[in-house]
Amino acid sequence: MTLPLSPTDGVDQTPHIDLVDPQLYATGDPHAVWRWLRRNDPVYWHEPSRGMPGFWALTKYHDIVSVLGNPEVYSSAEGILLRPANHGRDPGGGRTLALTDPPRHRQLRSVIKSWFSERAVRQLKPGIREIAQTLLEDAAERGTVEFVNDVAARLPLYVICRLMGIPDSDREYLFGITSRAFCSEDPDERRSSHVKLMEYLLDLADEKRRAPGDDIISDLSVAEVDGHRLTESELLLNCDNVFIGGTENVRIAASAGIHQFLQEPAQWQALRADPGLLPGAVEEVLRWTTTPTHLLRTTRTAVTIGGRTIGEGERVTLWMPSANRDEDVFAAPDTFDIRRTPNRHIALGTGEHFCIGGILARAELQILYGELAALFDVIEPAGEPVLLSSIVVNGPSALPVRLVRTAQR
Structure with missing residues (x-):
């Protein structure tokens, strides 16, 4: 199976848009779908569907950048x-780092930005490398691993636990509940597990x-x-926000990047042969995933974008993977190229x-891929990936791989 977020031929006929x-x-x-929208209707009105309200869908890079750079007009607080x-309304609206606008967003950001x-991060790197080496040595002993849960999920979780003051003894408990x-x-299991995570964070915040x-x-x-001190609910929501933000994106990017290298082994071998390609490779993984x-x-307020008038109080969605494949910005956007330059992706946002x-x-990501490239000559599929069924994040939820050291061949 290949990830559906991989290049396909252009679409001439109108696709089903949902x-x-x-x-x-x-x-x-x-x-x-996004390619068709970029070419034909880049500011698209999406009718209410599947219980979701109607919304505007933006798919072009420059339109999306303009929205992200203008919080005075486009609010995150809702x-x-x-x-x-x-x-x-989202219960975190106006209360968490992710769901606030200036000036409160900047005030919350200043609390933890250091x-x-x-x-x-420079001081953290030896600890990150130690965690990555431990995880990969364990993977090497087994030979075949489920990369998402055995490696990609654990690395950022262990790191954010250290930063948040979570005891090492609790890491596996948190790994279990966050995985679920x-x-x-099962939506009920997702909800109950998230409640357990928040209960844990609330107890720890009370102690601290x-x-x-x-x-x-x-x-x-x-x-x-x-x-004013943050209220108990504000403290909890911000702790939850930091914990999730510090784990999920790296977990998915790391595993989806490896999935792409599995499909293009020549790119992996090029990276192994020239470690100097590592920073650019990570940027391309971020763009691609x-x-x-x-x-x-x-x-x-009412605003005009892409020739369309959007009223006050309307929802505007930004389809980030589409922006990072925009033909007006990226040469050969559907080609995965670890030597790509320039690479002005917005996978980590902007503004x-x-x-x-x-x-x-x-x-x-650089440390993980660097250690992988140094330790393993071959990374090959060991089964079919399982893909997330989600409109929020995309990538594999499971990725079986076989890891082969050079000495084993």
Whole structure:
């Protein structure tokens, strides 16, 4: 099986457009749909469907960049993901780092930004490398592993646990509940597991409010924004936001990138032969995978974009993988090329909400791929991948691979 987010031939006829169908991303070809929209209707009105409200769908790079760079017009405070119409407003709206606008967004960001600075990440790199080496040595002993859960999910989770002051003894418990919360096909299990995660974080935040340490949760628990401490619910929602943001994107990008290397082994061998290609390879993996399938903004006022007038209070969705395959910006956009330059992808966002963990994510991917390239001569499929059925993030939920050291051949 190949990931549906892989290049296909152009679409001449109008495709069936249902961007809120999760199966489009698991078994269909969303890039064919997005390609048609970029060429024919780049500011597209999507009628209500599958319980979701109607929304505008943007698919062109420059339109999406203009929205992300203008929080005064396009607000995050009403939510950043599509929600069923009967679910109401996102409970994190206006309260978390991801779901706030300036100036509160900047105030919340300032509380934790030092943890994700270049200096902080530089100090973290030896620990990240140690975690990656341990995971890969264990994988080497087994030979065949399920790459998503055995490697890609654990690396960022172990790192964010250290940053948030979560004891090492609790990492496997959190790995179990987050795997079910974000990968289970059972919606009830996803909900109950996410509740368990939030209960855990709330208990830990309560402890750190009483006895702060040197970690992100402690900083959030004692911080003042506009002269006030975060409420208990604000603290919990922000801890949850940081934990999920610090784990999910790297998990999916790392595994989806390996899936692409499995399909193009010559690119993997080129990377092994020249470690200097590693930074560019990671940028191409980020562009190619673009794990957030969509982002949502709500207009504060009527606005015209791409010749279409969008009213005040309307939902505008940004289809991020489409932007990163825009023919007007990227040469041969449907070609995976680790030597691509320039590579102006927006997989980590842009503007006010540029991913606060972007430097850390790049470091984790570079270290993981660097250690993989140094340790294994061959990475080959060991079964069919299982793909996420989701309109929120795209990529594999399971990826069986066989890892072969040079000495074993």
